[in-house]
Amino acid sequence: MCGIVGVRSAKGVRLSRLITVLQGLQHRGQEASGFAGITVDGREVSFKDLGLVADVFKRYGHDPLLKVAIAHTRYSTRGETYRPENVQPFVGFIGGRMVALVHNGNLTNYAELKGELESEGVVFRSTSDSEVILLLYAKEGGSPQEKIKRMAGRLEGAWTVLLVDGDRLVAFRDPYGFRPLWMGGDGEEVWFASEDSALRAADIEVVREVSIGEGYVVGEEVERFYVRRKGKLPCSFELVYFARPDSNIFGRSVYEWRLKAGEILAEADPVKGDVVVPVPDSGTIYAIGYSGRSGVPFQMGLIRSHYVGRSFIQPSQDMRRRTVRAKLFPVPFVLKGRRVILVDDSLVRGTTMREIVRMVREVGAREVHVRIGSPPVVSPCYFGIDTPTREELAAARMSSEEIGRFIEADSILYLPLDRYLREMEGFCVSCFTGNYKVKVPDTR
């Protein structure tokens, strides 16, 4: 998953403003970030590095006035995480004209396309699927619209893309619409960003959500075109976890969905608790919904430290355990002697939740009942969210009762799958069902 931003303005936009919008998408990726563009006086500029948005651009140290630019914050799903070559944007030149690309999603036929290009003598500088898109674009002839339409017949999977092509900004979503994209601006400036909340936070007027399979070429004029359409598969996990709660994604308010899911959970719950406690921040709105519907009081029984970065996150079990304990602090005043309804958005491996349940018990909770605002995750994602292999997914190996025992809870309740499927009609739900409507590689 990643966050992407693009702008074109004849008068020019400072890089610092572009970075403000990108910071509003920091939750979509914390590994690396970068930008590429052309200044109002025609200079090509770019910079990218590992790290959080603010840190990376502090290192750059300039604030050019940009006519056209794109920027990216990275959360890797394809390509080694800490390899600088995989950081976006990917930048190239065609006949002296800068062509740069940022991508949110994941190509499911990356290996095949890469193999084809390699057999033609193309040399790759990274292990990222996004580079394949740039190279295919560069190979095609004609206008940006013609290039993209032809390329769209070759790309499979999820690809929401922003491109700088000379002094034009190009934006498009794939024919299934897995990943979001919003358009903003006031006529003089045209903006694109993964989430509308990032535009609003930077005082940019939100114009519309880019439709599935829709594209724009922004030069002196704004030209709209259709890439192609295959079906409708926007990612429901964006609503569950990934997007910011103040965003609207795929025509729905993220906040509203999480609140409703909490209410549905409360309606389905036979257990009576004394206090509803979210796992912050991801479980907070679900817990508000649960509390409102059940009448059980909501309390912040876990306090989250905002000073522990992802650098703490390590693949080993012990490091994960220590990370949870460095990030979340139980509040004895809220938890001691209580029957706790502990609410989170989703449960993937189960090891983090087990640690949280232990922490809640250690300060004296009488009972801990875990409530999850989505159905069991039974299958990996191939479309841009880095869920683990099937073997690592708790719900792929265990029944709900077994997971409840594994996480050492008194009980566990998920959002019922049938209800979720009804609510998410027209969305991708493959990681909850194991059924894929798009061909996926046999790599996990």
Ligand code: SF4
């Ligand atoms: S498989 Fe799950 S995470 Fe991946 S796109 Fe579909 S709903 Fe989203």
